Amino acid sequence: MLQCKNLTCVREERILFNNLSFTLSAGEILHVEGPNGVGKTSLFRLLVGLSSPYAGEINWQQQSIMSDRESYYKTMLYIGHKSGIKPELTALENLQFYHDLYNPKVEFDAWEVLMLVGLVGYENVPTAQLSAGQQRRVALARMWFSDCKLWILDEPFTAIDKKGVKVIEDLLIQHAKKGGMVVLTTHQDLSIPTEFYKKLILHKPTTGEQYV
């Protein structure tokens, strides 16, 4: 269970959000929505522990995520704006690395994963030479061999075509059915059954409460 209590995020002496609390339980997909600049990516960086909140706490399984990073990272998959894919390596090499370092216990057939994300035929091309959408697919392919419970996806659908979005949505629903949790942002409308679906809408603070 992921639990956020009274989170406050401050950037450049400006409050992005204040007193944000929510919980995410097994089998839920949380869609974080809001206009540009409202702090979605900042929230995600707090959730994965890349930055620390101005106030408030984030708990994973009743424990602060900062107290034991490594065991939190064993159960958490984060795919951010920056894909984390090495442009000079091929899709196959990138995926092999992510498998061996992050999820070595999962049985892994790189070819099958490449087929699922539609990259067969491009496996030996350096990812720098792939299109934006294909590069994004390489990054997202990690979801297919992840045994992590919690997926945190920042704009996963950027540059992905409609068919690809559908495939990923199905994967997210499957993950939720198995008791996994997903937090994601996207500006697209999702067609996810309501029993899994939760929405969190962030608002810009009024000018009065914007500064610390």
Place this chain on the structure above:
Amino acid sequence: MFNAFIQVVRKELLGAFRQQSDILNPIWFFVIVVTLFPLGIGTDPALLARIAPGIIWVAALLAALLSFERLFKDDYIDGSLEQLMLAPHPLTWLVSAKIFAHWLLTGLPILLVSPLLAVFLSLEVNTFWALFLTLLIGTPILSLLGAIGVALTIGLRKGGVLLSLIMLPLSIPILIFSTMAIDAATYGQSYLGLLALLAAMLVAAVTLAPFAIAASLRVSVS
């Protein structure tokens, strides 16, 4: 855990062999800087042998500085660094792997071309061995110290100058002890004590620097 170390080293080496200019440029720079000196100050063997250790060490220092750009910068830009910080392994350990790979790609080639440069600068065999041993012990310290500087300046757009301001003063002790050891060898004295001091610095750097680097990265990336 050793598997994680090997995976990171493997990925670094693979990436470097795909982009060979990144490894070759510092080596070229090193060789060219050293060969410019005889052209500039004349070819008197006695004079060259006298200043050779200093030249080679300063050139190695500058070449190392040149190579630090690729240590974390590319990873920072493409997001691999974020992912490395979110890996289910201690960051200090992964960072050590990256620095080991960096040394293999920049320190080791300098060691390999050093016999050639010793011939260029008419060094005697005894002096050359002293030079080789100080480079062997000293270049990993440079990589570790430089990595702290890179980790601190990674978020800055123009971090290059700041990096050299942080890094060069810190490397003065290595320079002093290395050239002292080489000088001692030139005069036929024992230089084991000085090598031991350098080795002590290496041990301190290997054990402590990864913690400093990991902490600096956490601050810089947040």
